[in-house]
Amino acid sequence: MGKTTRWGLHTFFKGGSSLPGVITKKLDPTVLGALAKDFEVVIVTGTNGKTLTTALTYQVLKQKYPDIITNPTGANMQQGIISTFLTHHSFKKTTHKKIAVLEVDEASLVHVTKYIKPKAILFTNVFRDQMDRFGEIYTIYRMMTDGAALAPNATIVSNGDAPIFNSVETVNPRVYFGFDHLPDGEEMAHFNTDGVLCPHCQNILHYKFITYSNLGKYYCPNCDFKRPELAYRLTEMVHTDHESSEFKIEGETFKINVGGLYNVYNALSAYSIGRIFDVPPADIRKGFELSEKVFGRQESIKVGDKEIIINLVKNPVGLNQILEMIALDPEPFSLVSVLNANYADGIDISWIWDANYEKIQDMNIQQVTASGERVEDIAIRLEVAGVPKEDLKVIPNLQDVIKDFKNAPTNRIYVLATYTAVLQLRKELANQGHVKEGM
Structure with missing residues (x-):
């Protein structure tokens, strides 16, 4: 029914990214688990950067794993993800590894991991967003950790420069990526910045350097809370402008075809997933080069x-x-x-x-x-x-x-x-x- 609905929408109308999933889920609420059972899954969630990070990760992994799917239209709730699997579903058995890179809305994560047990869950960042829907940043983060906890063997790959991602213990194993491109100094975040209180003692956090907002090499001057050890490090910002960015990760030079420091974080997170899946740096570089600018x-x-x-x-x-x-x-x-x-x-x-x-x-x-x-x-x-x-x-x-x-x-x-x-x-x-x- 789902595949037939999708065929009808794309044949006679202008497409539809969620309705096939709505109908399929109505007939079988657990269908997502059956559709995803032959896939090794990466989930990308967080406030900002999900769509571009998903696109970059998809291209990076595609260099080694050609049988790979993603949800490029931004349909990142449960019904849209069901539709993504329906698009690529085949009743034929395959013996090679299949990969799915899925952008998932923060509040929908718990509904997805109820049925899908991913290999990795990528946390991009948590900033104040859609207050009427999400509430404050700590509410958003609790949604994310609750969703991850339903897949306790999934590794959380998160931005080590964000204090909130080191604020509570999780049942999931964790690895961190971050920036390590500047000498240590002494900074404090702008007064209108969220998430700069130490979760242990509520003192205001200090920084050895700040990249933007509350991201950077943070530490608490009043207790032992500080940025965790980074598994994947950006070591140099070579150049960034309004059209592109060039940088070094662990000594290797990479370039993406979009500007802005925030997009370099997206690339670093995609690099981290690539290395977890044993994609060599040369293939990651090629994946970045092949990535096109995405919707909006x-x-x-x-x-x-x-x-x-x-x-x-x-x-x-x-x-x-x-x-x-x-x-x-x-x-x-x-x-x-x-x-x-x-x-x-x-x-x-x-x-x-x-x-x-x-x-x-x-x-x-x-x-x-x-x-x-x-x-x-x-x-x-x-x-x-x-x-x-x-x-x-x-x-x-x-x-x-x-x-x-x-x-x-x-x-x-x-x-x-x-x-x-x-x-x-x-x-x-x-x-x-x-x-x-x-x-």
Whole structure:
């Protein structure tokens, strides 16, 4: 039934990534376990970076294990994961190793590991995100550890630079990756940073160095809490700009085709999984080179003579990192900020006031546009950030935003959009013939 539903959706409609899973699960609530039984599984979860990390990990492992599947459309809840297995399901028996690299929503992890026992579960990071759905960061992390505990033999591979991942004991074995590229100094995180209290004594953590937000080589000056030993270390940042990043991991040089320090963490996590699966560095390098930009992550689309670069934003830390990345662009550009507040975006939009929109004052931005279902809220935020009211375009309708691209004073336009806004934007771009339908 699931495979038939998928065939019908893709043959007569424009596809569907979750409905086949919904129907299949309705008929057999335990079907996920049967579908995944012949696969060695890697799960990727966390607040930011899941989609790109999953894509990088998939390409890395594919160099050694060609029979590999993933869920590239972002359908990361249980029904979407069932649909992923249905897409590749065969009734024929195979003797070679099959791999599945699955992006899984943090709150859905417990529903997936109930049926799938992965070899590794990758924790990217935990930042404040969708407060109406998740609550604070410690609530998110408890969801993740509860999900991992249902597969106690799975190794948790996590960001050692994040204090929260070392804050509680787990039933699962753990290994850590992190940055080790700077000499020791003495720093403290910005006052508006979550997760900087020592879990043992509640003292404010200090850092030998900080990469961004609360990530870095942390320690507590009041007790013995400190960053754990790293199994996989980034040893040098060679170069990063708005389009690419080059770096060294354990002395080996790698490059990815996206900019930003936050994406280097994604690459380091994919490297860590690759090494756990015995993929040699040369193949990891090739996997990175073959990885393409994914949905809403520095995705470049041509509209006439304009280059539109779409970036998904959903929380303060992620938006701040994207602003840091686009600030590296040496050419003048225009900026469009699109804010929706649907369930998939997070209904609570108070996060925009914790994001550092003030940074745009330091950039070579020729035009700023506000749009989206909450256009008035983002327009006010941009005004408070220093954009003069007379210089701010307010265009609620995305159809009109796309039409206005041709009037932009620059060839490059960066779009910062929440999840459903990205979907709406891509749908309208497809309707106008600028991209193909789908992701």
